[in-house]
Amino acid sequence: MxxxxxxxxxxxxxxxxxxxxxxxxxxxxxxxxxxxxxxxxxxxxxxxxxxxxxxxxxxxxxxxxxxxxxxxxxxxxxxxxxxxxxxxxxxxxxxxxxxxxxxxxxxxxxxxxxxxxxxxxxxxxxxxxxxxxxxxxxxxxxxxxxxxxxxxxxxxxxxxxxxxxxxxxxxxxxxINTNGSKLIVPYPEIDTHLNYNPYLTRSSYPIQTKRGCVLKCLYCSYPTIEGKTYQLRTAKDVVDEIESVNKRMPNVVFEFVDSTFNHPPKHAENICREIISRGLSLKLRTMGVTPAGVTPELIYLMRQAGFVQIDCTPDSASDKMLQNLRKDFNRKKLEKVASVLKEADMPTMWFFILGGPGEDDDTLDETFDFIHWFIDERDLVHITEGLRIYPDTGLEEIAIAEGIIKKNESLLKPHFYISKHLGQKKLKTRTKEFTSQHYNCLLSADSTPSKEMIQKALEVRKQKNLTNEPMFRTLLRLRKEEFKTGIKQ
Ligand code: B12
The missing domain is CATH 3.40.50.280 (Cobalamin-binding domain)
Structure with missing residues (x-):
């Protein structure tokens, strides 16, 4: 053999x-x-x-x-x-x-x-x-x-x-061959292929429900990695896999690893309905919730199915920037999404990327205004400064045209795009100014909590019996205390 x-x-x-x-x-x-x-x-x-x-x-x-x-x-x-x-x-x-x-x-x-x-x-x-x-x-x-x-x-x-x-x-x-619309993947049964114990204690169990991405975000490499059309698994197949893993590991948190979970929206709804119809008791989370696909019905279904937290990824809250980043939603929709998530009490980590083409003081103000007025302060806001330039993206073309990178320049070592209206220093100053007044906003460079902070959060969770609260909310409670006492600027 x-x-x-x-x-x-x-x-x-x-x-x-x-x-x-x-x-x-x-x-x-x-x-x-x-x-x-x-x-x-x-x-x-x-x-x-x-x-x-x-x-x-x-x-x-x-x-x-x-x-x-x-x-x-x-x-x-x-x-x-x-x-x-x-x-x-x-x-x-x-x-x-x-x-x-x-x-x-x-x-x-x-x-x-x-x-x-x-x-x-x-x-x-x-x-x-x-x-x-x-x-x-x-x-x-x-x-x-x-x-x-x-x-x-x-x-x-x-x-x-x-x-x-x-x-x-x-x-x-x-x-990449993406002509088939049905995706058949053998259940990976990760825990049978490797020692899963260390992952079980600190991580989640990944579930992929589809491959490909039809969205056209300016900077994104997902279509290069997974193809530009969707290949979907059936809801039955996905939930069969979840059910079988859940029997072996009843306490595991399942995490969806699709590039964007709620696109196409019907696919996400079907998965939630299949889980609900089987009466499974699960803890679910997902990255990649695009505001475009958020409806009150979907969020209600997600809550019913067992979602305990989600990552919502608008990138900006300025209409001008949403257009420049080739997003298929606008500020008005985003405001609705924020209220839908609040009403459903869906713990959410928000993701923004600042400094894209056309970003200036005014567009930053619009995004900061949205974060300040519309996001629940118990939710975490993750802010990335500068956009990583990937090959074969619209952002690469713009960066070449603006002389930030050369044509055919290697992008393996990361190069970042920052709007010429701002520049790195100004973007940093403005972002720091904002995050220092909002305890729930973190720069990506500061987003990994220290070991001591995690230890403290675990103790608080035990003392106050917060087992159902997402860890990020417990960490934010501690951060709020630090802010109050002036430990963190
Ligand atoms: C889900 C995801 C996450 C989740 C993971 C959750 C989890 N429990 O797994 C979270 C949010 C935690 C995350 C974090 C990070 N992520 Co991420 N993530 C993804 C995403 C969207 C999907 C990954 C995935 O699971 N795919 C599904 C599996 C089945 O696919 P796969 O592993 O690629 O395998 C297939 C093929 O690649 C191939 N293949 C894989 N290996 C091999 C080997 C051989 C020999 C062969 C032949 C084929 C082959 O066959 C497989 C089956 O078809 C990708 C983007 C994407 N679309 O791939 C980014 C991506 C991998 N992440 C990325 C990054 C950078 C990160 C972070 C470093 C970000 C950060 N600063 O925190 C961290 C690192 C985390 C870590 N510990 O490694 C980048 C990596 C590129 C880069 N610039 O380095 C990606 C590509 C996104 C991007 N374009 O920027 N991520």
């Missing part, structure tokens, strides 16, 4: 550790093939066989397992924070690429969300044999089958091939 080692290269544990869902999906797709699969989880230095909690280095895993194929998942490139940005690529080289090069055997394959944005650059940098952009399951199985049978590998959708002369051929991420 041939052996394949799948490597999770992601060692980030902020805002909390996230389990390698994509790799587990690949491992499940490889079941019933001629491959024995092992996952090395670089976050905890674990492999899925052997005693739980025993740490082991990748060097040892390679030596013991002797894989014929090594697949490395590249998720994060950087942390999107303009000031003191963390660049993961060099850490990944130390943890994964160097040991794999030293092992020197086996076919090497790259994949993952981060890889899909920079496929040619990373393949050249690390001289791997193949790269797979976008969804991995089908392409990987076809690639392995082709290699085994001596078939050509150049024409497999999403597969890039690095030839011995260094030339790269094959289809890039822009030709």
């Amino acid at each position: 041939k052996k394949i080692l799948l490597v999770n290269s992601n060692t980030e544990s902020a805002p909390y550790p996230v389990s390698p869902l994509g790799l587990c999906m690949l491992a499940t797709a490889l079941k019933n093939t001629a491959y024995e699969v092992k996952i090395f989880d670089g976050l905890w230095n674990h492999v899925n066989s052997g005693p739980q909690n025993q740490t082991i280095s990748l060097v040892h895993v390679l030596k013991d397992f002797q894989p014929d194929v090594i697949g490395v998942s590249i998720r994060n490139i950087d942390d999107l924070i303009m000031e003191q940005s963390r660049f993961y690529i060099e850490e990944i080289e130390d943890l994964c690429i160097t040991p794999i090069k030293k092992y020197g055997k086996g076919i090497t394959i790259l994949g993952g969300a981060g890889f899909s944005m920079f496929p040619i650059e990373l393949l050249k940098r690390w001289k791997f044999d193949f790269g797979i952009t976008g969804a991995g399951e089908e392409s990987l199985l076809t690639l392995l089958h082709s290699i085994e049978n001596g078939h050509p590998t150049d024409n497999i959708p999403g597969v890039l091939v690095r030839k011995s002369n260094g030339q790269i051929t094959g289809s890039s991420q822009f030709e």
Whole structure:
């Protein structure tokens, strides 16, 4: 039997550790093939066989397992924070690429969300044999089958091939095959592929209900990673998966990891209805709630289904900026959304990104005014300064036209866009001024609570029996106290 080692290269544990869902999906797709699969989880230095909690280095895993194929998942490139940005690529080289090069055997394959944005650059940098952009399951199985049978590998959708002369051929991420509208993914059963205990205590269980994004936000790379059309799972299939995991891990919090949860809105509603009809008692959360798709009915259904918190992502509250960022909603809609969420008492983390094309003092005022007057002060407001420029986005074109970056300049090391009407210094001053008067507003650079703060929050939750309150609200209570006593400026 041939052996394949799948490597999770992601060692980030902020805002909390996230389990390698994509790799587990690949491992499940490889079941019933001629491959024995092992996952090395670089976050905890674990492999899925052997005693739980025993740490082991990748060097040892390679030596013991002797894989014929090594697949490395590249998720994060950087942390999107303009000031003191963390660049993961060099850490990944130390943890994964160097040991794999030293092992020197086996076919090497790259994949993952981060890889899909920079496929040619990373393949050249690390001289791997193949790269797979976008969804991995089908392409990987076809690639392995082709290699085994001596078939050509150049024409497999999403597969890039690095030839011995260094030339790269094959289809890039822009030709991701998204023609099917039904998505069939094998249940990843993450907890059967790796030691889930550390994730269980500090994280959530990720659920993907669809792939692709039809929205056209100026700066966003989701269409590059997942394709520009939706592939939907049926509500029954999604809830079957949730129900089965819930039986094994009754206390787990499920987190939806779709790029945007409530788009298309009917799909989100169907999932909520399916959960409600089965009478399941669940704790659910989701990122990526777009204001465009928020209706009182949807939020009511989400509450009924068990949503305990959501992330709402307007990015701006200025009509001019919403237009410039190519959003499909306006300020008026946003004000309605805020009141719907308040009425439903849906704990919400709000996300704004300041400094986009056209941002000036007036547009900042409009966003700050919205935050001040419309957002529940028990809710957290997350503010990012500057927009990370990704390849093949409208923002890249604007940044080139304005001379912020050069045409064909590498964007692997993060470059950020800030409106020329403001500049970095002024944006910083204005944002600091605002956040220093609003205890519930945090800059992304300051958004990870200290260990002491978390410890204190855990104690308060126990003392006051706040088990049903989202952790961010408890942390905000503490922050409010600090503000009152003047500890935090
Ligand atoms: C959901 C999500 C989150 C959630 C995660 C919740 C959870 N419990 O998992 C939260 C909000 C916590 C989060 C946080 C962060 N995130 Co995030 N996140 C996402 C999102 C939207 C989806 C990720 C996901 O789960 N996809 C579903 C799975 C099934 O897909 P997948 O892992 O990509 O795997 C498939 C393919 O990629 C491929 N594949 C994967 N690995 C491999 C390996 C091989 C060998 C092969 C062949 C194929 C392959 O096959 C898989 C199955 O088809 C992506 C954007 C996106 N659309 O991908 C951003 C994204 C990954 N996040 C990103 C970032 C930066 C972060 C943060 C650093 C932000 C921050 N400062 O806090 C943190 C880091 C968290 C951490 N600890 O690592 C960036 C990474 C790019 C970059 N600039 O580095 C992305 C791409 C968003 C973006 N465009 O900016 N994130």
